[in-house]
Amino acid sequence: MIDTPIKIIYDKEIPFLFFDEISIKDKVYYLDNDKTLLANDIIFSSFYLLTGWNEKFINRDKKDRHNIQQSFLYQNNLLHTPIVNKYADILLNVFSKSHRPLPSWPYGKKYAVALSHDIDYPVMIKWIEAIRYCAKNKPNINPVKIFDILFGKETFWNFEKCMELETSHCLKSAFYFCGYKGNLLRYLLYAPDPFYDVSDKKFYQLFETLKNHGFEIGMHASYLAYKSVNSFKSEKQKIESVLGKNITGNRHHYWHWNQNDAAQTSIIHNEIGLVYDSSICFEKHSGFRYGISSPFHLYDSNTSSRVDTLQLPPSLMDAQLFDFRKESNFTKYEDMIDSLINNARSSSGVFVVDFHPRTLNNTLFPEWGDSYTYLLNAVCKNDDFFCDTPGGIANYWLEREKKLLEASL
Numbered sequence: 001m002i003d004t005p006i007k008i009i010y011d012k013e014i015p016f017l018f019f020d021e022i023s024i025k026d027k028v029y030y031l032d033n034d035k036t037l038l039a040n041d042i043i044f045s046s047f048y049l050l051t052g053w054n055e056k057f058i059n060r061d062k063k064d065r066h067n068i069q070q071s072f073l074y075q076n077n078l079l080h081t082p083i084v085n086k087y088a089d090i091l092l093n094v095f096s097k098s099h100r101p102l103p104s105w106p107y108g109k110k111y112a113v114a115l116s117h118d119i120d121y122p123v124m125i126k127w128i129e130a131i132r133y134c135a136k137n138k139p140n141i142n143p144v145k146i147f148d149i150l151f152g153k154e155t156f157w158n159f160e161k162c163m164e165l166e167t168s169h170c171l172k173s174a175f176y177f178c179g180y181k182g183n184l185l186r187y188l189l190y191a192p193d194p195f196y197d198v199s200d201k202k203f204y205q206l207f208e209t210l211k212n213h214g215f216e217i218g219m220h221a222s223y224l225a226y227k228s229v230n231s232f233k234s235e236k237q238k239i240e241s242v243l244g245k246n247i248t249g250n251r252h253h254y255w256h257w258n259q260n261d262a263a264q265t266s267i268i269h270n271e272i273g274l275v276y277d278s279s280i281c282f283e284k285h286s287g288f289r290y291g292i293s294s295p296f297h298l299y300d301s302n303t304s305s306r307v308d309t310l311q312l313p314p315s316l317m318d319a320q321l322f323d324f325r326k327e328s329n330f331t332k333y334e335d336m337i338d339s340l341i342n343n344a345r346s347s348s349g350v351f352v353v354d355f356h357p358r359t360l361n362n363t364l365f366p367e368w369g370d371s372y373t374y375l376l377n378a379v380c381k382n383d384d385f386f387c388d389t390p391g392g393i394a395n396y397w398l399e400r401e402k403k404l405l406e407a408s409l
C-alpha cells in the first residue's frame with residue numbers, strides 16, 4: 001500500500017511527487033516542439049493529497065491531533081505550498097491556448113479572504129484564568145491584573161472588538177458557535193467541549209447584533225458531533241433556534257471529525273443541510289493540509305462520487321502563530337502570515353483564517369491581538385482580494401461550479 005512519496009522532484013519550482021523508483025525521470029515538466037510534456041502522474045498525486053491519504057500513516061495524540069512531524073508535507077517544508085493548485089495551473093496553461101478560462105474570483109481579484117472565529121470560551125471562568133495568569137507570568141505577576149481578572153475587568157467577550165477591527169478594514173467574518181454545552185468533568189475525562197449555553201439570553205442579543213451588522217453565524221460542531229447524525233443535527237438546530245434562521249456553515253471543534261475518512265463526516269454535513277464546512281487544517285501547523293488552497297469537495301470512496309458540501313480549507317489558526325510556532329520554520333508571526341497570504345494569492349486560492357475572539361484579551365494573550373491587526377493590515381495592503389463572509393464565498397464558488405458544468409455540456 002502506498003504510504004508516502006519516495007522522492008519529490010522540483011521542476012519550474014513545482015514539487016512533483018514520485019511513489020516508485022521506475023517512474024522517476026530526470027526531466028519532469030518541459031516543452032518539446034511547442035508541446036507541453038509532463039512525466040509525472042499529477043492526477044494520482046492530486047487524489048493522494050485531496051483524500052488525505054498520507055494521514056492514514058500519521059500517529060495522533062490523546063486529543064486525536066496529528067503528529068505533524070510525520071507528515072511528508074511537514075518534512076519537506078511543503079505545508080505552505082498548495083501543490084494541487086500548482087498542478088491545476090499546468091492544465092490551465094495547456095487549455096488556455098484553446099479555451100477561455102473562467103476566472104477564479106470576481107472583479108479581477110487574485111484571491112479571496114475569508115475571516116472566521118471559533119467560539120470556544122466566550123465567558124471567562126475567573127478563578128481558572130487568575131491561576132493561568134499567575135502560572136504564565138511568574139515571577140513578574142502584577143497583583144492588579146489578578147484583581148482585574150477576579151472582579152470582571154478582564155473579559156473574553158470580545159465580539160464588539162472583533163467587529164470594530166474588521167469593520168474598520170471593510171471586512172466581514174463568520175462566528176461559529178457551539179450548540180452543545182460541555183462541562184469540566186467531561187472536558188477532563190471525555191471530550192474537550194465548550195462550557196457555554198448558546199440559549200442564554202446574552203447570545204440572543206449577540207446574534208441580533210452580529211446579524212444586523214452583516215456578520216455570518218455558523219455552527220462549531222462539538223468534539224464528538226460527527227459520530228451521530230442526530231446529535232449533529234440537534235446542535236445545528238439549537239443555533240438556528242437562537243438565530244431565528246437556517247445556518248449554512250460549520251467548523252469542527254479541534255478540527256475533530258472522522259480522521260480516518262473525512263468524507264464520511266462530510267456526508268453528514270450534506271444530510272443535515274450544511275452548504276459548507278471549514279475544518280481541514282492541522283491543529284499544530286498552519287498551511288494547506290490537503291495541498292489545496294481553493295474550495296473543493298471531499299470524495300466518497302464508497303460511492304465513487306463527490307460530497308456536495310463544499311470545503312473551505314483554513315490555513316491559519318491563531319494558536320499556530322504562538323503556541324505552536326516552535327513546530328514551524330517561522331521565527332516571527334509576521335513571516336508566517338505573509339507566507340500564507342502570498343501563497344493564497346499566487347495560487348488564486350482562498351485565505352481562510354480562524355481567530356478566537358478571546359485571544360484579543362491582551363493580559364492573557366499578549367501580542368495575539370497585535371497579530372490579528374497585523375494580518376488585517378497585511379491583507380488590506382493591496383486591493384487584489386475578494387472578501388466576503390465564508391458563507392458568501394461558498395455561495396459564489398458553488399455558482400461558479402454551476403457555470404463550469406453548464407459550459408461543459
Ligand SMILES: [Zn+2]
Pocket residue numbers: 118119120220252253254
Ligand atoms: Zn473550537
